[in-house]
Amino acid sequence: MLNLSINGKPHALDLDPQTPLLWAIRDHVGLTGTKYSCGIAQCGSCTVYLDGAPVRACITPVSDAVGKEVTTIEGLSSPAGQAVQAAWRELEVVQCGYCQSGQIMSAASLLQRNRKPTDADIDQAMQGNLCRCATYARIRQAIKVAADKLNGVQS
Amino acid sequence: MKTDQIVNLSRRRFVAGSAVSLAGLTLGIIPTVAAEQRQAGPGIAGQAPETAGDFSPNAFLRIDGDGIVTVISKHLEMGQGTYTGMATLVAEELDADWEKVRVEGAPADAGRYNNLFWGKAQGTGGSTAIANSWKQMRKAGAAARQMLVQAAAKQWQVEAGEIKVKSGVVSHAPSGRKAGFGELAERAAEQPVPESVTLKDPKSFSLIGQRIPRKDSPEKINGQAIFTQDVKLPGMLTAVVLHPPRLGATVSKIDTKGALAVKGVREVIQIPSGVAVVADDFWQAKLGRDALSVSWDESKAFSKSSAQILDDYRQLAEKPGLVARTEGDGATALASTDDAIEAEYSVPFLSHSAMEPMNCVVRIDEAGCEVWNGEQMQTSDQYQIAGLLGLEPHQVHIHMLYAGGSFGRRANPAADYLLETVHIAKALKPGTPLKMVWTREDDTHAGYYRPLYLHRMRAALNDQGEPHVWDQRIVGQSILKGTPFESVMVKDGVDMTSVEGAANLPYEIKHVQVDLHSPELPVPVLWWRSVGSTHTAFAVECFIDELAVKAGQDPLAYRRKLLRNHPRHLGVLNLVAEKAGWGEPMGRNRGQGIAVHESFNSYVAQVAEVSVRRSVISVDRVVIAVDCGVAVNPDVIVAQMEGGMGFGLSATLLSELTFREGRVEQSNFTDYRILRIDQMPEVEVHIVASAEAPTGVGEPATPVIAPAVANAVFAATGKRLRQLPLRLG
Ligand code: FES
Ligand code: FES
Numbered sequence: 001m002l003n004l005s006i007n008g009k010p011h012a013l014d015l016d017p018q019t020p021l022l023w024a025i026r027d028h029v030g031l032t033g034t035k036y037s038c039g040i041a042q043c044g045s046c047t048v049y050l051d052g053a054p055v056r057a058c059i060t061p062v063s064d065a066v067g068k069e070v071t072t073i074e075g076l077s078s079p080a081g082q083a084v085q086a087a088w089r090e091l092e093v094v095q096c097g098y099c100q101s102g103q104i105m106s107a108a109s110l111l112q113r114n115r116k117p118t119d120a121d122i123d124q125a126m127q128g129n130l131c132r133c134a135t136y137a138r139i140r141q142a143i144k145v146a147a148d149k150l151n152g153v154q155s
Numbered sequence: 156m157k158t159d160q161i162v163n164l165s166r167r168r169f170v171a172g173s174a175v176s177l178a179g180l181t182l183g184i185i186p187t188v189a190a191e192q193r194q195a196g197p198g199i200a201g202q203a204p205e206t207a208g209d210f211s212p213n214a215f216l217r218i219d220g221d222g223i224v225t226v227i228s229k230h231l232e233m234g235q236g237t238y239t240g241m242a243t244l245v246a247e248e249l250d251a252d253w254e255k256v257r258v259e260g261a262p263a264d265a266g267r268y269n270n271l272f273w274g275k276a277q278g279t280g281g282s283t284a285i286a287n288s289w290k291q292m293r294k295a296g297a298a299a300r301q302m303l304v305q306a307a308a309k310q311w312q313v314e315a316g317e318i319k320v321k322s323g324v325v326s327h328a329p330s331g332r333k334a335g336f337g338e339l340a341e342r343a344a345e346q347p348v349p350e351s352v353t354l355k356d357p358k359s360f361s362l363i364g365q366r367i368p369r370k371d372s373p374e375k376i377n378g379q380a381i382f383t384q385d386v387k388l389p390g391m392l393t394a395v396v397l398h399p400p401r402l403g404a405t406v407s408k409i410d411t412k413g414a415l416a417v418k419g420v421r422e423v424i425q426i427p428s429g430v431a432v433v434a435d436d437f438w439q440a441k442l443g444r445d446a447l448s449v450s451w452d453e454s455k456a457f458s459k460s461s462a463q464i465l466d467d468y469r470q471l472a473e474k475p476g477l478v479a480r481t482e483g484d485g486a487t488a489l490a491s492t493d494d495a496i497e498a499e500y501s502v503p504f505l506s507h508s509a510m511e512p513m514n515c516v517v518r519i520d521e522a523g524c525e526v527w528n529g530e531q532m533q534t535s536d537q538y539q540i541a542g543l544l545g546l547e548p549h550q551v552h553i554h555m556l557y558a559g560g561s562f563g564r565r566a567n568p569a570a571d572y573l574l575e576t577v578h579i580a581k582a583l584k585p586g587t588p589l590k591m592v593w594t595r596e597d598d599t600h601a602g603y604y605r606p607l608y609l610h611r612m613r614a615a616l617n618d619q620g621e622p623h624v625w626d627q628r629i630v631g632q633s634i635l636k637g638t639p640f641e642s643v644m645v646k647d648g649v650d651m652t653s654v655e656g657a658a659n660l661p662y663e664i665k666h667v668q669v670d671l672h673s674p675e676l677p678v679p680v681l682w683w684r685s686v687g688s689t690h691t692a693f694a695v696e697c698f699i700d701e702l703a704v705k706a707g708q709d710p711l712a713y714r715r716k717l718l719r720n721h722p723r724h725l726g727v728l729n730l731v732a733e734k735a736g737w738g739e740p741m742g743r744n745r746g747q748g749i750a751v752h753e754s755f756n757s758y759v760a761q762v763a764e765v766s767v768r769r770s771v772i773s774v775d776r777v778v779i780a781v782d783c784g785v786a787v788n789p790d791v792i793v794a795q796m797e798g799g800m801g802f803g804l805s806a807t808l809l810s811e812l813t814f815r816e817g818r819v820e821q822s823n824f825t826d827y828r829i830l831r832i833d834q835m836p837e838v839e840v841h842i843v844a845s846a847e848a849p850t851g852v853g854e855p856a857t858p859v860i861a862p863a864v865a866n867a868v869f870a871a872t873g874k875r876l877r878q879l880p881l882r883l884g
Contacts, residue, residue, distance in 0.1 A: 016418070019438050027393075027436040032385035033378015035559070036437075037510045038595045042824040045510060073378035088376045089368070092790055095798055096234030097375030098510040098559025104376060123833035130824060132510045132560045133234045134801020136835035138794070 004065050006031070007075025017063035021055075022046045024062040025072060033073035033101045037130070044129030045098065047105040048072050054109040056128075073101035080111040080150060087146035095133035103129050107143050115151055117143060210340035212302055212348065214267040215295040216245055222323060222337030224251045229261045229268035230288070231279040231531050232371055233558035233565070234798070235853040236791035239369045240285050241292055243788060247362045248296030248355060251336070252323030258370045260555035263533035278532040280566045280682075282755035282851020285787055289849055290354070297352035299343070306342035307334060357785070357846070366790040371557065382559050386516045386527045388588040392421060394579045395440040395592060397447055398429040398601060401817040402457035402677050406430060406449055413446035423447065426578040428571070433579065437592055457677045457817040461607065464676065464814070465501060468609040468630040472499075476628055476670035477648045479658040483666035486626040492615035495624075496705055500612065500694040502879045504812040505605035505683055506827060511559025512598035515576040518588040523550030524580075528573065529558025531566035535639060539570035540577055562802065563682040567603055568638035571679070596822045604812055605683035606632040610657075610694035620706025621717065624666040627657050627694065632680045633673040648673070652682065656691030656754060656858065661724055662699065662717040678814070684802055688754040688858035693879060696750040696862030701875065710866065711737050711749055724751055726843050727760035727780040734841050735762035735778035741871070744768060745775075748867030752859045756850040757783040758843075761800065763836070763863040767871045770884035772808060774836040774864055779856060781840065784847035792852045796840040799856030804836075805829040807861040808880050 004011045006029055013028050020039075025031050025048070037045040039058045046057040049071040050064070076085070084107045087093075094100050103126070110117055110125040117125065122143050131139070210218040217225045226245045232238040238258040246256050261268045265277040271287040300320055307325045308315040311332050318327050326333040357363070374380040399405070411423040414432050419439030424431045430449055434440035478485075489495050516527035523546055530536065530553050537548040544551075558565055576591035583589060593601065608631035615624040633650040635641050644651045649658075649671050658669045683689055703713035711732050718724045728751050731737075741747055744767045751760040764776040779796045786792055809828040813820045821827035861879055869875050874883060 023436065023438040026385075027438070030387065031378070032381070032387075035382075035511070036384065037512065038824050040595075040823055040825070043510065085376050089372055092369055092372060092794060094369065094372045094375045095236075095794060096510070096558060096560040097371065097380055098382060100375055101378050126832045130510065130829060130831065132508060132562070132802070132829060134798045134804070134830055134835065135794070136801060136830070136832040137797050137838045139832065140835075 002062055002066055004062070004070060005068075006070040007072060008069075013062065015062055017061060019062045020058050021048065021060040021062045021065050021070070022057035025057060025070070031072050031074050035098055035101055037098070042130070043099070043102070044106055045102040047102040047129070049105065049109065052112070054106060073105060076105065076108060078108060078112065080146070081108040083146040083149040084108045084111065084143070086149060087142040090145060091138050091142040093135050093138040093142050095135055099129065099131045099133075103131065103139055107139070107146065110143065111147055111150055116147060210299070210302075210344045212299040212343070213295045214261070215292060216249070216299055218299070218336050218340045218343070220337050220340055222255055222335045222340075224249065224256045224336065226256060226258050227261045228258050229270070229277065230284040231260070231529065231555055231558055231561070231565075233279070233529060233531070233561040235284070235795060236369060236788065237279065237284045238371050239367070239791060240787055241288060242370055243362050243367065244288060244292035245296040247360055248293045249300045250320040250322065251296075253362060253367055255323055256370070263530070263537055263551065263553035263555075265534045269534070276532075276534040278534060278566065280531060280563070282757070282853045282855065284851075285849050286756070286851055293354050294352055297354055298349050301349045301352060302343045302346040303336060303339050305346040306339045310339070310342060363785070363787050364789065367788065369791070380557055382511055382557050383514045383516060383527055383529050384511055384559070384592070386556070386590060388516070388518070391516070391588040391590055392433050392435065392583065393437045393440045393590045393592060394431045394433045394576070395437070395444045395594065396426070396429045396431045396575060396579075396597065397444050397449060398597060399451055399456070401453055402602070404451040404453040404456040407452040408450045410448040413448060414443040417443040417446055422583070424579055424582045426575065428575050428578070431579045433583070433589070441594065457814070459676070459817060460815050461503065461813040464607055465609060468607075468674065469499070471630050471672045471674060472609060472611040472628050476630070476672040478668065478670045479649045479654040480660070480667060480669040485666055485668035488624040488666035489613055489615060489626055492624065495613050495615050496702065497611070497613045498698055498701060498877055500610040500697065500877045502608050502690045502693060504607045504678065504814070505806055505810055506599050506812050507562045507564035507683055508598065508827060508829060509558070509560030509562060509564055512593040512595055513564065513572040513601070514590065514592045515573050516588060516590045517576045517580040518586060519544065519577070519580050520586040523552060524577065526551065526553045526573065527556055528553060529561060529565050530555040531558070531561055532568070535568055536570045536573055539574060543574055543577055544581065562684040563686070564603060567681055568640060569679070571601070571603065595824070599812070599822050599827050600819050602679040603681040604678065605689055606634065606678075606680040608690040610690065612694060612698040614698070614702055616702060616706055620708055622662070622664050622702050625660065625662070625664045625668070627669045628672070629653060629657060629669070629691070630672040630674065631690070632676055632678070634680050634682055634686070636673065652687045654691070655687035656752060657687075657695055659753075660695060661721045661753065663720065664717070684799070685754055685854040685857040688752060689806070692750065692752040692754070692858035693861045693865070696752060696859070697865050697877065700748070700862070700866045700869065704869070709738070714749070714751060723758045723782050724753065727751060727758045727782050730841050730843060731760040731762050731778055731780035734780065734839065737762060744871055746867045746870030746872070748863045748865065748870055750859045750862035750866060752855070754855045754858060757781060757852060757855040759796070759855045759859050761859045761863040763860065763867045765864060765867040765871055767868065767883065772864070772868055772881060772883060773834070774804060774808070776837045776839070777860065777863070779838065779840045780843060781852070781855065782843035782845055783852050783855070784845050784849040786842050786845075787849050789842060792842055793840040795852040796856045797838045799854060800838065800860045801830055801835055803857040803860040804834070804864070806879060807864050808834065811880055
């Protein structure tokens with residue numbers, strides 16, 4: 001039995017420890033906001049946090065999450081996360097939406113580390129997150145709007 | 156016209172019998188709807204059970220006692236903003252409160268939900284959603300509004316003519332009475348359906364033309380939106396399929412031992428498209444597939460390579476094809492010129508590679524077949540599935556879920572991945588829900604690609620440097636041959652989707668010929684966002700640039716002259732040139748390129764600015780002008796222009812699906828590359844003000860970027876690239 005804490009709630013899962021965290025979360029915990037798209041850490045759709053640090057859940061064995069706090073899009077509630085989600089709505093970033101949980105998790109994590117990201121910082125932090133609908137122009141803009149919100153809140 | 160008829164669904168349902176929940180107003184539900192509602196999962200089409208007092212004046216909306224207006228979208232939401240668009244049209248004429256409008260996907264029922272541009276078929280594609288629904292949805296809203304007004308007039312004993320409706324509130328100023336839609340819903344359902352309705356004068360639109368929030372955004376940013384991949388039903392199993400290593404290979408021997416030994420694996424099932432491993436969850440099914448050992452008979456398998464296909468096409472281009480357009484003396488006019496200009500353009504196979512790989516959920520029992528899918532072609536999929544199961548099409552119930560992108564892939568007349576799922580589900584205990592999931596590798600390998608195409612262009616210029624002969628020969632597989640669309644869209648052997656964007660060349664040229672070869676290959680092909688224009692726009696808009704250069708004229712001025720009688724082309728060209736600062740000096744290793752193209756009755760022009768450093772092409776800025784008639788939701792249009800261009804930019808710079816001895820060489824995003832954020836240019840979109848009926852925006856931005864960038868690369872380097880993806884050095 002693997003004991004996990006996901007979005008603050010305990011879950012005991014009877015799984016092969018090598019099962020990717022992604023499938024544990026999706027198929028066994030039932031949280032489907034975290035998406036599968038490539039399975040090999042190439043697209044960022046499956047981004048979750050382990051103790052606040054972003055990881056690609058598709059290549060992270062579920063056993064790595066034992067004893068750590070897992071945060072998924074459903075549990076994203078940090079000020080950075082909220083600022084990002086609000087900016088995403090304001091700028092209407094979303095198209096098909098499939099990549100967006102991952103985009104938002106990566107963007108919020110960037111703002112957590114860097115309150116004033118430049119274009120280059122954004123490109124670097126976000127280039128692991130693919131969007132086939134190519135919402136990139138708005139993602140870039142929305143991260144800046146979120147940064148402003150966050151800094152406004154702080155000051 | 157039949158399609159314009161407004162019917163009171165509540166009544167029809169009552170007549171149809173099978174009445175449910177009988178308090179106050181009695182409502183009946185027709186059987187197909189009942190099935191939809193019984194079975195629907197979370198966030199899924201038709202989930203809200205209708206309760207007494209609901210007002211369903213027609214198939215497209217329902218108003219409940221709390222005043223919530225549910226718009227039923229007949230079109231798939233795959234990112235293009237359709238749910239918001241449908242709701243906007245209904246809510247505009249209904250004068251609803253936008254905050255209280257929600258959207259639900261329609262069930263599969265071509266009788267009510269057909270695409271008016273597709274005859275009796277239901278489906279989403281060809282950038283038709285808003286265009287075909289423009290009047291239909293507004294009429295639906297207007298009829299409901301009128302019934303609400305009548306209900307209020309009766310209840311308050313006042314003149315209907317004195318009643319006003321605004322933002323979900325019905326009011327009568329003289330008596331000071333007011334009521335929300337919810338309070339009137341039950342009574343409104345009893346009103347006679349208006350025989351005809353008057354639509355608003357566009358001047359009084361309050362939602363159409365405004366930037367209003369998308370309806371699908373909130374649940375797509377908090378992880379609640381349900382895609383096919385997310386469907387979970389009690390007792391559901393998951394299947395992963397092992398496909399043949401090459402097209403046409405067949406199973407010669409299966410050893411199931413390894414697979415069945417994997418925990419959670421239930422069954423290994425041979426199906427026409429391969430071998431399915433069915434397990435309790437995805438990961439077990441995937442491990443099961445890894446442990447499966449299958450030997451294949453590849454004696455009849457496809458064995459060609461992309462380079463060889465291109466060579467074959469080159470040979471074929473030497474011979475005349477079937478004529479798609481001929482004017483003046485056609486190609487024979489070239490004989491009388493000594494300096495014909497000739498060029499060959501080519502594009503590779505492309506995979507759609509939506510971020511959500513193809514998947515489907517199916518449950519089969521005595522009553523029929525139930526399907527959960529990002530459903531793009533209900534009617535044809537119903538026929539395909541019914542055919543396989545020996546059912547009537549109406550016994551195939553489809554829940555249309557959000558699609559995580561499609562770009563044409565989910566609209567397959569062959570219904571490939573749906574039938575694959577049905578084949579597996581059919582082998583299971585009746586009533587077992589089955590989810591079939593493709594991995595990214597499966598999705599890349601499974602085919603239905605944008606076909607590889609070759610264009611041989613020839614032209615001759617007159618004394619003014621203008622072309623007086625234009626001869627375009629196109630070689631590539633037909634998408635529609637052998638599909639139900641063949642009878643409508645293949646004329647005299649010419650597949651319209653192979654020549655669109657070329658046969659309708661807008662440039663004024665005296666002698667024109669466009670002809671086509673449609674060689675057959677076993678590679679399954681399909682439309683890919685903007686279909687024929689994906690390659691014709693590239694060939695035409697680059698070649699016209701070559702002619703301008705040859706004539707020593709500015710590419711913009713050259714196009715303008717040849718388009719003098721095409722005001723909508725000119726409109727977008729002029730706007731884009733002005734906004735982009737066409738002709739401004741760009742500096743070393745930088746260049747501007749322009750292209751204009753009409754597809755799906757929308758006109759798009761783009762100016763790309765590129766820099767070239769060490770043979771690497773970066774696109775720094777793209778300015779887009781679009782004329783799509785009335786701009787129903789300007790922000791959604793801008794988003795589609797940005798995204799459609801970005802989608803095209805992947806194919807311009809990066810993506811290529813190649814065969815080597817029959818095997819697809821790419822498998823995942825490592826080698827089938829698509830655009831990343833650091834490659835996305837700055838984008839600016841300008842919409843031409845127009846009063847014309849609205850036309851599509853999902854596709855028309857896609858084909859324009861490749862020629863704009865190729866022309867810019869020429870401006871920057873003097874090198875003319877004629878093959879996609881563009882490569883220097
Ligand atoms: S699914 Fe994990 S990075 Fe793509
Ligand atoms: S919004 Fe569709 S893949 Fe990003």
